Amino acid sequence: MADLYISEETADDIETAAVDAALDGRFVVVRESERLIRAGTSARHGHRHLLLPALHALQNAKGWISPGGLNYVCETLQVPPAEAYGVATFYDLFRVEEPAQAGDVTHVCVDAACQIAGAAERIAELKAQGVNVHESPCLGQCERANHVTGEVAVFVQGVGGPDSVAADDTPYELFHQKGDESLRLLKRIGVVDPTSLYSYRAHGGYESLTAAIEMGPEAVCTAVADSGLSGRGGAAFPTGIKWRAVAAEQGRPKHVVANCDESEPGTFKDRVVMENDPFAVIEALTVAGFATGAENGWIYIRGEYPLATARLQNAIDQALEAGLLGDDAAGSGHRFHIEIRRGAGAYICGEETALFASLEGFRGEPRSKPPFPTTHGLFQEPTAINNPETLLNVLDIVQIGADGYRSRGTERSPGTKLLCLSGRVAKPGVYEVEFGTTLGEVLELAGGLTGSGELNAVLMGGAAGSFVDRSYLDMPITLEDARERGTTLGSGVVMAFTDEIDLVDVLVRISQFFRDESCGQCVPCRVGCVRQNETMVVLQEKGSLTSERRQLVDDIAQVMVDASICGFGHTATNAINSAIKLGLVPGVPS
Amino acid sequence: MTDDPTSVVTVSLTIDGQAVEVPEGTSIHQACESAGIDTPTLCWAENLTPVNVCRVCVVEVEGQRALVPSCARPAEEGMVVETDSERVKHSRKMVLEFLGSGVDLDQAPELQKWMDHYGSDTSRYDQYELPALRMGEAPKIQDNLYIRDYDRCVLCYKCVEACGDDAQHTYAIAVSGRGFDARISTEFDVTLPDSACVYCGNCIGVCPTGAIQFKTEYDLRQADDWRPEDQDVTRTVCSYCGVGCNLELHTQDDKIVKVTSPADHSVTSGMLCIKGRFGWQYVQPVDTPTRKA
Numbered sequence: 001m002a003d004l005y006i007s008e009e010t011a012d013d014i015e016t017a018a019v020d021a022a023l024d025g026r027f028v029v030v031r032e033s034e035r036l037i038r039a040g041t042s043a044r045h046g047h048r049h050l051l052l053p054a055l056h057a058l059q060n061a062k063g064w065i066s067p068g069g070l071n072y073v074c075e076t077l078q079v080p081p082a083e084a085y086g087v088a089t090f091y092d093l094f095r096v097e098e099p100a101q102a103g104d105v106t107h108v109c110v111d112a113a114c115q116i117a118g119a120a121e122r123i124a125e126l127k128a129q130g131v132n133v134h135e136s137p138c139l140g141q142c143e144r145a146n147h148v149t150g151e152v153a154v155f156v157q158g159v160g161g162p163d164s165v166a167a168d169d170t171p172y173e174l175f176h177q178k179g180d181e182s183l184r185l186l187k188r189i190g191v192v193d194p195t196s197l198y199s200y201r202a203h204g205g206y207e208s209l210t211a212a213i214e215m216g217p218e219a220v221c222t223a224v225a226d227s228g229l230s231g232r233g234g235a236a237f238p239t240g241i242k243w244r245a246v247a248a249e250q251g252r253p254k255h256v257v258a259n260c261d262e263s264e265p266g267t268f269k270d271r272v273v274m275e276n277d278p279f280a281v282i283e284a285l286t287v288a289g290f291a292t293g294a295e296n297g298w299i300y301i302r303g304e305y306p307l308a309t310a311r312l313q314n315a316i317d318q319a320l321e322a323g324l325l326g327d328d329a330a331g332s333g334h335r336f337h338i339e340i341r342r343g344a345g346a347y348i349c350g351e352e353t354a355l356f357a358s359l360e361g362f363r364g365e366p367r368s369k370p371p372f373p374t375t376h377g378l379f380q381e382p383t384a385i386n387n388p389e390t391l392l393n394v395l396d397i398v399q400i401g402a403d404g405y406r407s408r409g410t411e412r413s414p415g416t417k418l419l420c421l422s423g424r425v426a427k428p429g430v431y432e433v434e435f436g437t438t439l440g441e442v443l444e445l446a447g448g449l450t451g452s453g454e455l456n457a458v459l460m461g462g463a464a465g466s467f468v469d470r471s472y473l474d475m476p477i478t479l480e481d482a483r484e485r486g487t488t489l490g491s492g493v494v495m496a497f498t499d500e501i502d503l504v505d506v507l508v509r510i511s512q513f514f515r516d517e518s519c520g521q522c523v524p525c526r527v528g529c530v531r532q533n534e535t536m537v538v539l540q541e542k543g544s545l546t547s548e549r550r551q552l553v554d555d556i557a558q559v560m561v562d563a564s565i566c567g568f569g570h571t572a573t574n575a576i577n578s579a580i581k582l583g584l585v586p587g588v589p590s
Numbered sequence: 591m592t593d594d595p596t597s598v599v600t601v602s603l604t605i606d607g608q609a610v611e612v613p614e615g616t617s618i619h620q621a622c623e624s625a626g627i628d629t630p631t632l633c634w635a636e637n638l639t640p641v642n643v644c645r646v647c648v649v650e651v652e653g654q655r656a657l658v659p660s661c662a663r664p665a666e667e668g669m670v671v672e673t674d675s676e677r678v679k680h681s682r683k684m685v686l687e688f689l690g691s692g693v694d695l696d697q698a699p700e701l702q703k704w705m706d707h708y709g710s711d712t713s714r715y716d717q718y719e720l721p722a723l724r725m726g727e728a729p730k731i732q733d734n735l736y737i738r739d740y741d742r743c744v745l746c747y748k749c750v751e752a753c754g755d756d757a758q759h760t761y762a763i764a765v766s767g768r769g770f771d772a773r774i775s776t777e778f779d780v781t782l783p784d785s786a787c788v789y790c791g792n793c794i795g796v797c798p799t800g801a802i803q804f805k806t807e808y809d810l811r812q813a814d815d816w817r818p819e820d821q822d823v824t825r826t827v828c829s830y831c832g833v834g835c836n837l838e839l840h841t842q843d844d845k846i847v848k849v850t851s852p853a854d855h856s857v858t859s860g861m862l863c864i865k866g867r868f869g870w871q872y873v874q875p876v877d878t879p880t881r882k883a
Contacts, residue, residue: 003760004761004786005760005785005786007663007784016704021651028645036698067777067778070778080611080761080762080764080786081776081777081786082761082762082763082766082775082776082777082785083754083764083779084764084777085764085766085775085776085777086764086765086775089766089768090765090766090767090768091768092737096778124808213728327752346768363765368642368659368663397693401795423744425608454663485705497629512768516769516771517766517768518769518770519768519769519772520641520765520767520768520769520770520771520772521688522642522643522644522645523643523644523646523685523688523744523745524645524681524684524688526745526772527688527691527692527770528684528688528690529769530689530770531715531769548714548719552714555680556682558677558684559680559681559684559685559688561656562648562656562657562677562680562681563645563656563657563685564645564649564656564683565642565643565645565682570656582800
């Protein structure tokens with residue numbers, strides 16, 4: 001049994017109250033003395049998963065995590081202070097030094113979509129007004145970026161009050177397919193009242209769960225497998241295989257997790273769904289729990305999505321009250337509860353094993369696979385983890401059957417895909433398109449190009465995706481065509497760049513993004529991201545790369561792809577290398 | 591399968607074209623060793639749980655898209671492993687080059703040997719800012735027992751493991767920060783006497799680069815008087831209690847300059863407590879270590 005050694009700083013009343021409220025009395029502390037707290041490994045792990053909510057509470061209460069506040073959390077949860085400090089310093093939204101400027105923090109996005117809309121100017125303006133500005137990676141509001149008005153994505157992190165985003169009080173106007181009869185996944189967006197279970201049911205809500213319960217778990221898994229549905233987070237792993245593997249695990253607690261940590265630059269589809277049709281995510285996760293036999297549902301959502309978080313929590317509360325969640329969820333005889341956990345600003349936590357680590361109260365560092373989450377996932381227990389978009393597809397599959405589902409899309413990419421259109425398109429926003437629609441058609445759907453200049457490049461799949469040029473406009477949007485032509489659909493990002501935009505500036509920013517977001521665990525990624533960024537800065541300064549530096553770009557990419565632990569390192573060089581290979585970077589031979 | 595409970599289940603695999611048979615559960619790294627193939631390691635140690643973060647031991651496994659860390663991946667039946675393919679050599683070269691270009695590896699001769707072997711060329715980064723970012727951080731000297739010089743730190747996580755779950759269960763240090771700014775730290779970077787540190791020195795015992803070292807060693811190195819070739823190592827048993835920890839007393843000019851314990855020793859697994867590690871001053875009095883109340 002180990003004893004925690006806690007320093008003498010103590011929390012003030014505000015911090016104590018905030019932590020107590022966040023933890024809701026879910027634990028007992030045995031005090032041995034003023035400074036030595038009875039602990040031990042089991043106690044250490046027992047409440048550890050409450051660390052992130054507790055740190056959020058401290059950050060929100062005072063605008064930073066003070067030594068006294070951290071001590072209080074550590075005593076309460078039996079977490080060693082050094083480890084809690086290591087966790088706190090991992091996340092962008094937490095500060096461990098008293099901020100020079102008190103009050104709310106205004107996070108302004110500087111990633112590609114906002115960068116080319118004028119983020120730098122907006123930040124300068126806000127700073128001149130005395131606003132406490134923090135430059136942020138992609139905030140998942142890329143459809144708001146507008147190079148004419150100069151609007152860019154903003155997230156306000158509250159101190160002593162709630163966090164907020166632009167959409168808080170206004171109806172969502174940026175959905176351009178509203179009422180389209182052919183929609184499957186987005187049919188309720190802009191139509192349903194996102195705060196009302198009654199409205200959701202009036203629009204066909206919970207019919208899928210009813211159908212799933214009639215079918216039984218095995219039939220649901222079979223339908224999902226037969227439908228050919230694959231994961232929409234980027235890796236495109238067959239969902240049916242994942243679910244069946246978890247369903248087959250017996251004798252241990254099981255989990256289903258909705259990976260709502262949507263942080264890939266250029267991606268905002270899940271946010272639009274969660275904000276405007278939150279009950280659908282809850283229903284779909286319930287179906288997943290039922291099908292896999294998991295009693296524990298988790299939603300891990302990025303900290304910069306306060307509205308989506310509030311809407312989902314409201315949906316959970318109403319579903320629980322209506323008996324659609326709980327010890328006998330929707331009369332299925334299956335016990336199912338959902339708990340929401342907020343991330344705190346770390347792109348890497350969208351990687352599934354990093355997400356588990358983060359949720360468990362550890363640093364969001366990816367774990368080696370194998371073992372895979374289906375056997376060793378959250379808390380080392382069997383876990384099915386899916387993206388909200390993937391889950392929404394299941395609602396459809398359960399209702400219309402695998403064959404009905406396959407009537408859309410192509411043989412190898414059945415169904416529809418949500419795409420996040422941004423950059424220099426006239427009507428940026430999320431669009432649902434049938435697999436097989438060409439890239440050119442997709443851009444037309446979003447109103448074609450805007451501003452002056454010709455199309456120069458399209459970023460597919462986000463910062464971890466790759467650039468394509470005009471020759472790809474005839475490419476059907478399918479997994480197989482993307483793979484064949486050396487690109488990716490990734491998380492559904494389609495970001496258009498005209499030739500009036502300096503692509504090198506964008507590449508510098510992308511490399512900076514990876515440099516900032518690498519967790520730092522493995523050497524190839526920790527150092528490789530820095531080296532890649534330096535090379536891009538040199539390119540920006542000098543306008544070209546020497547042959548030695550050009551070689552270095554390839555050497556860095558090779559080791560990161562081959563030897564990094566997780567998908568972050570494997571893909572962090574894709575965008576830059578694709579741009580170079582297509583000859584889109586002046587001064588760098590392809 | 592046989593009914594004999596003493597029989598060992600084995601797996602057969604191929605390493606660099608050579609057929610190898612090892613007990614089930616053996617890591618690829620151990621299998622390589624048993625086949626006489628030397629593999630560089632950094633974050634791996636026989637007395638710690640593999641964290642597979644350094645990626646210097648990667649090998650190519652047929653059918654796997656990425657290279658795999660040999661220290662953590664168990665050998666499987668029928669596996670075909672390459673330890674000297676172009677991809678493996680490139681990754682090892684680059685990992686060592688990345689480390690060598692940003693960290694002071696003067697006191698890590700084993701790594702330098704491998705850097706020469708794989709042709710790592712740190713000079714090509716000189717034109718960039720990175721070395722300046724890491725170098726020049728003053729060593730943390732907060733007591734008379736040991737120092738921490740994070741310019742030499744390769745973030746192998748070994749000290750954190752030894753301080754935590756793998757040995758001491760003290761949790762005085764952890765990785766803090768993120769990405770390239772990640773470093774080993776106490777909470778709020780408080781000094782060791784103010785932290786949970788119990789001065790077992792197990793972090794020193796596992797550090798591969800001299801980032802954590804005895805104050806005695808540090809002082810001698812500063813005086814340019816650290817002479818490993820003139821040192822004797824005497825094995826003895828710690829006299830403080832009845833556990834029977836084996837000590838290796840490293841002496842130079844007949845003075846104890848540091849104490850280690852063999853990693854393969856059945857009692858210690860290389861780990862000691864403050865008494866075994868530092869409690870030899872009575873043999874040759876020096877300044878008394880202090881700890882704040």
